[in-house]
Amino acid sequence: LQQAECDALGVCSNDRMNEIYAVDVAFHESGLNYGGLDETVVRVVKKCLRTAMCIYGYFGVKKAEIIFASPKINRQILDALRPCFVDINNIIQEMGFEFDFRIIANSDFSNLVLEPILEISGNVADTAELFMRSYQMLSLFDKKSLKDTKNVEKQKPETTIRNYQLSKDYVNIKNNQDDYAELKVGQIARIIMREILESGKVDADEINRLQSERYSKDSLGLNYPALVIADSEYDAVRYYSDPILINGVKYKLCSQWFETPANDDRPYLIDWIKKYKDK
Incomplete structure (x- = not known):
């Protein structure tokens, strides 16, 4: 019997329900490949089904979100995988289970996995987390020199340039709300809004207005000022702990974003x- 495992398992618990998330992650620099098209598709499907059975066996639940994630899957393989995931979702539901199988790959991997991780990297102090420590070390050095990709292109292969671009521009502003469908409103604020505020695109008058409770309510649906100066007096529990540097001044961004029928901040923020x- 082949050993079954998954790379990450998460449980979100509240008064109403427990949600289980299981993720298998695969990274092949030249693109996902387990030995040809058919073998790759079969192995990915097997991984996901084994994960589902492990969740059922260990937790006794029939509902979970099961994700196969990879930063690079070539189009031919991805096109072959997608209908298979539709089929296994249908088959598993016919058997009385409510597992939801999905793929996160390529640009979705960047938007939904890499960017949020890089966003919180400044708050992680675990020296055993090698990826985080490597990224933090890179951030210590002269970013201006890192941005000179013309010289890098002459010395590094194309894959290195692409990986560098991911770390340099890790927040990619999208054109409409659908592009944020995978993110909750608080994540959009903490990742996308933060990037805009730090970029210098927002004028001083708007920064001042965002410190007004009334303006923040009218323009963003918040019940607190969107921004407060970091060293001022404010209700710390209502703000994210990591400061935002805007024109040399440190601010804290409000964390009280909601998506409920009675109070939906999402359209205001978008x-x-x-x-x-x-x-």
Whole structure:
């Protein structure tokens, strides 16, 4: 019997329900390949099904989100995998299970996995987390010299340039709300809004207005000022702990974003992002 495992397992628990997430991650620099098209597709499907059975066997639950993630899957393989995932979702539901199988790959991997990890890297102090420590070390050095990709292109292969671009521009502002469908409103604020605020695209008048409770309510749906100066007096529990540096001043960004029928901040935030993203 082949050993079954998954790379990451998460449980989100609240008063109403427990949600289980299981993720298998595969990284092949030249693109996902387990020995040809058919073998690759079969092995990915087997991985996902084994993970589902492990969750059922260990936790006794029939519902979970099972993700296969890879930063690079070539189009031929991805096109072959997608209908297989539709089939296994249908088959598993016919058997009475509610597992949701999905793929996160290529640009989705960058948007949904890499970018949020890089966003929180400044708050991680675990020296055993080698990826985080490597990225933090890279950030210590002169970013201006790192941005000179013309010289790098002459010395490094194309894959190195692409990987560098991911770390340099890790927040990619999208054109409409659908592109944020995988992110909760708080994540959009903490990743996308933060990047815009730090980029210098927002003028001083808007920064001042965002420190007003009334303006923040009218323009973003918040019940607190969107920004407060980091060394001022404020209700710390209502703000993210990591400061934002804007024009040499440290601010804290409000964390009280909600998506409920009675209080939905998401459309306000999306409109605000659209206003500044192309400046």
